[in-house]
Amino acid sequence: MKILFISNGHGEDLNAGLIIDALQRRSPEFELFALPLVGEGKAYQNRGISIIAPTQPLPSGGIIYTGFLTWWRDIVGGLVGLTIKQIKALLKQKHQFDLIVAIGDIVPLAFARLSGKPYLSFLVANSSYYEGRLSLPFTVTWCLKSRHCLGAIAKDNFTAQDLSQRGINIRWLGYPIMDALQPTGQQLRRDSKTLIALLPGSRVPEAVHNLAQLLPLCGAIAQEKAVDFWAALVPAVTVEHLQNLAREHGWQYHGDRLEKDNCTIHCSWDQFADILHQADLVLGMAGTAVEQAVGLGKPVLQIPGHGPQFTYGFAEAQMRLLGCSVTTVGKNPQEANLISQASQKALAILADQHYQQRCRHNGQERIGSPGGSLAIANHIAATAKTLADKG
Numbered sequence: 001m002k003i004l005f006i007s008n009g010h011g012e013d014l015n016a017g018l019i020i021d022a023l024q025r026r027s028p029e030f031e032l033f034a035l036p037l038v039g040e041g042k043a044y045q046n047r048g049i050s051i052i053a054p055t056q057p058l059p060s061g062g063i064i065y066t067g068f069l070t071w072w073r074d075i076v077g078g079l080v081g082l083t084i085k086q087i088k089a090l091l092k093q094k095h096q097f098d099l100i101v102a103i104g105d106i107v108p109l110a111f112a113r114l115s116g117k118p119y120l121s122f123l124v125a126n127s128s129y130y131e132g133r134l135s136l137p138f139t140v141t142w143c144l145k146s147r148h149c150l151g152a153i154a155k156d157n158f159t160a161q162d163l164s165q166r167g168i169n170i171r172w173l174g175y176p177i178m179d180a181l182q183p184t185g186q187q188l189r190r191d192s193k194t195l196i197a198l199l200p201g202s203r204v205p206e207a208v209h210n211l212a213q214l215l216p217l218c219g220a221i222a223q224e225k226a227v228d229f230w231a232a233l234v235p236a237v238t239v240e241h242l243q244n245l246a247r248e249h250g251w252q253y254h255g256d257r258l259e260k261d262n263c264t265i266h267c268s269w270d271q272f273a274d275i276l277h278q279a280d281l282v283l284g285m286a287g288t289a290v291e292q293a294v295g296l297g298k299p300v301l302q303i304p305g306h307g308p309q310f311t312y313g314f315a316e317a318q319m320r321l322l323g324c325s326v327t328t329v330g331k332n333p334q335e336a337n338l339i340s341q342a343s344q345k346a347l348a349i350l351a352d353q354h355y356q357q358r359c360r361h362n363g364q365e366r367i368g369s370p371g372g373s374l375a376i377a378n379h380i381a382a383t384a385k386t387l388a389d390k391g
Contacts, residue, residue, distance in 0.1 A: 040056075120151055198282075217283065284302050
C-alpha cells in the first residue's frame with residue numbers, strides 16, 4: 001500500500017510527521033509519500049519521506065487568512081505558479097497511491113478531492129471551540145461528503161460531536177502534537193523558584209521580531225520578581241539574529257543567554273519539551289507551540305505582534321480555541337502601557353493557584369493527553385487494510 005500525506009503548514013507538517021512515526025512503527029510495510037503545500041516540508045525530509053512535488057517557502061508560512069496583504073505577498077512570492085506545479089505533480093502521480101491523508105484546512109482537502117483517490121481528512125485547522133458551532137464552508141462539506149472521502153478526524157472531541165450531529169463521518173482520536181513533548185528529564189538551570197517560558201514562534205523573521213517584543217516584558221517582570229526565563233527557539237533563529245537583537249535593543253548576548261540589568265533569558269534550540277514541562281507560565285506568540293503548552297496545563301499570556309501570523313486577530317482566535325488557559329493583553333503591539341499591563345498580569349497569574357488549577361483541567365478538555373499519533377495511525381492502517389481487502 002502506498003499512502004500520500006498532504007499538509008499545508010508548520011503545525012500540519014508536525015502532526016503528519018508524528019502520525020508517520022507511529023505508522024512506520026506499526027506498519028513498516030506501507031510506502032509513505034508527502035506533498036507539503038507550504039514551506040520546504042522539513043518534517044518529511046527529516047524522516048526520509050519522499051516529496052512528490054516542488055516546495056517553496058512563502059512569506060505567510062501558510063497563514064493567509066490574517067489579511068489581504070499577507071495573501072497578496074504570497075501571490076507575488078510565487079503562490080500561483082507553485083500551486084499549479086503541485087497540482088500537476090499530484091495528477092501525474094496519483095495513480096500509484098492507494099490512500100491519501102489530507103492534514104489541514106480546505107486546501108489539502110481540495111487537493112485530495114481533486115485526485116479522485118480514496119482519502120481521509122484530519123481537520124487540524126477547524127474547531128467548534130472558535131464559535132461554539134463550526135461553520136463549514138460549502139467546499140469543505142462537499143469534500144467531506146464525497147464518496148471518495150472515507151472519513152474525517154477532528155482535533156478535539158467537541159468538534160467531532162458537533163459535526164457528527166450534522167451527518168459528517170468524523171471521529172476524535174487525540175491530538176498528535178502532544179506526542180512531541182517527551183522531556184529528557186534534564187533539569188534546566190534555575191536560580192529562582194519561578195520559570196517562565198518564551199515561545200516566539202517558528203517563522204523567521206517574525207519569530208525574531210516577536211522575541212524583540214518579549215524582551216521588555218521580561219525586563220519588567222524581572223524588576224518585580226526573581227524569575228528564570230527560557231526561550232524555546234527554532235534553528236532558523238540563529239546566533240547572529242540574537243547578536244543583532246541584543247545590539248539593537250540594548251541587551252548583551254553571551255553565548256546562550258540574553259542579559260540586561262537583573263534579567264537573564266536563557267536561549268535553547270533543543271530543550272522545547274523540558275522548557276514547557278518545567279514552566280510556571282508561558283509568554284506565547286506562536287500557534288501550535290501555545291496549543292502544546294495549554295495541553296500540558298500551563299497558563300499562557302499573549303501580547304499581539306506585527307504578524308503576518310501573530311496579530312491580535314490570531315491571538316484572539318487562540319483565546320476562543322483554547323479557553324481560559326490563554327490571556328491576551330492589548331490589541332496593538334504599539335499600545336501605550338502594553339508592557340506594564342502585561343507584566344502585572346503575568347505576576348497576577350503566577351500568584352493565582354486556583355487559576356493555575358483551572359488551566360490544568362482546561363488543557364485536558366481542550367487538547368487531551370498523548371497517544372493521538374498512534375490512534376490515528378491505527379485508523380489509517382485499518383482504512384488501508386479495508387481498501388486492500390476490497391481489491
